[in-house]
Amino acid sequence: MAKKLNGTVIVTYRCNARCSMCNRYKAPSMPQEEITLDTIKKLPQMYFTNITGGEPFIREDLPQIVRELYKKSDRIVISTNGFFTDRIVALCKEFPQIGIRISIEGLEKTNNEIRGLEDGFNKGYTTLLKLKEMGMQDVGFGMTVQDKNADDLVPLYKLSDELNMEFATASLHNSFYFVESKNVIKDRPMVAKNFEDLVNELLKSNSPKKWFRAYFNHGLINYIYSGKRLLPCDMSFDTFFIDPYGDVMPCNGTKEKEVMGNLNEKTWDELWNSEEAEKVRSKVRCCDRNCWMIGSVSPAMHKYIHKPALWVIKHKFLRYFKDKKYSMFENKIVCDYRDGKVTKEELDLLSTCDFDGVIFDGLSDLSKEQLKDKTGEEIVDADILAQTISKGI
Numbered sequence: 001m002a003k004k005l006n007g008t009v010i011v012t013y014r015c016n017a018r019c020s021m022c023n024r025y026k027a028p029s030m031p032q033e034e035i036t037l038d039t040i041k042k043l044p045q046m047y048f049t050n051i052t053g054g055e056p057f058i059r060e061d062l063p064q065i066v067r068e069l070y071k072k073s074d075r076i077v078i079s080t081n082g083f084f085t086d087r088i089v090a091l092c093k094e095f096p097q098i099g100i101r102i103s104i105e106g107l108e109k110t111n112n113e114i115r116g117l118e119d120g121f122n123k124g125y126t127t128l129l130k131l132k133e134m135g136m137q138d139v140g141f142g143m144t145v146q147d148k149n150a151d152d153l154v155p156l157y158k159l160s161d162e163l164n165m166e167f168a169t170a171s172l173h174n175s176f177y178f179v180e181s182k183n184v185i186k187d188r189p190m191v192a193k194n195f196e197d198l199v200n201e202l203l204k205s206n207s208p209k210k211w212f213r214a215y216f217n218h219g220l221i222n223y224i225y226s227g228k229r230l231l232p233c234d235m236s237f238d239t240f241f242i243d244p245y246g247d248v249m250p251c252n253g254t255k256e257k258e259v260m261g262n263l264n265e266k267t268w269d270e271l272w273n274s275e276e277a278e279k280v281r282s283k284v285r286c287c288d289r290n291c292w293m294i295g296s297v298s299p300a301m302h303k304y305i306h307k308p309a310l311w312v313i314k315h316k317f318l319r320y321f322k323d324k325k326y327s328m329f330e331n332k333i334v335c336d337y338r339d340g341k342v343t344k345e346e347l348d349l350l351s352t353c354d355f356d357g358v359i360f361d362g363l364s365d366l367s368k369e370q371l372k373d374k375t376g377e378e379i380v381d382a383d384i385l386a387q388t389i390s391k392g393i
């Protein structure tokens with residue numbers, strides 16, 4: 001039997017949020033070009049599927065997509081901004097086993113500033129509470145930590161903990177997927193200090209899952225200092241992304257879109273075993289972008305489990321003997337910066353941030369065409385309005 005894969009399905013590039021660290025909302029896909037059920041039916045068996053966007057709930061046929069994906073996936077988690085509360089609640093009634101991660105970028109003021117969604121915090125938070133009331137088990141927050149919201153990291157974790165919800169973290173990345181090349185952490189020591197506090201909170205808990213999350217956050221400190229990835233990146237070997245056009249890619253972290261093949265045109269086996277796919281795999285083998293996003297790290301943590309497991313054992317054990325348990329200075333690069341062996345400018349250069357770089361968006365020619373006389377925001381706003389009118393709301 002073929003090995004089950006880890007897949008991410010980007011069902012749309014349309015998004016109604018206006019996040020400061022992601023310009024995807026300016027570069028939407030066209031609904032008529034977005035991945036169809038026929039293409040989804042061709043996907044392989046997966047042990048885990050993440051459905052993401054854009055904002056996936058913009059697609060009114062998301063329930064049909066989920067129904068199809070459950071035929072081939074053991075576990076599904078949807079990443080959303082939580083704006084379409086009614087659609088999320090309706091989907092969760094049909095699939096109570098599904099995972100939902102709502103992006104919340106901090107406490108109310110910070111979140112609304114970063115995400116640019118009117119009343120975004122309350123909407124997202126209320127949606128999460130509703131899901132919890134319904135008895136959903138796998139729901140939680142997703143936070144992208146940056147200079148503006150780092151102080152809210154531990155308070156937001158504590159809030160999620162009180163509500164018995166999951167808490168997923170990320171930091172700034174640059175790629176075609178985010179339509180961005182200028183993201184960079186400015187005050188690394190301050191942001192890392194907040195991550196250090198979070199790591200210690202997670203290690204304090206009695207949950208093994210949280211101890212491994214502590215390791216992930218330890219890796220985020222290393223990432224924001226532009227350190228080399230703590231674990232190898234095996235994207236495109238047993239993990240894939242598929243975009244709204246049916247293009248299968250290794251990940252969402254590359255500068256330009258890297259295509260292994262198009263699933264609208266081929267069968268999965270043809271695509272996965274093609275020369276194009278092999279070419280992409282050889283690029284991944286020497287990729288130096290050192291991303292640390294859960295989509296590429298979680299499979300690596302499972303595959304190279306000995307490394308995070310040893311780290312966890314060491315830190316749980318040390319807690320009995322030391323007052324100060326985990327320290328961000330365990331990362332060599334953090335010490336080098338503190339000791340003046342490397343400068344901020346050198347770290348910036350090692351990062352993927354490029355202030356003058358060309359920004360790619362991975363859009364099809366047709367999707368690009370629609371941006372000639374309208375902005376992405378205008379297109380998506382009109383689209384959502386049309387959906388509302390057609391429902392007579």
Ligand code: SF4
Pocket residue numbers: 233234235250251252253254255284287288289290291296
């Ligand atoms: S490090 Fe891995 S996830 Fe990041 S761009 Fe390279 S191949 Fe993709």
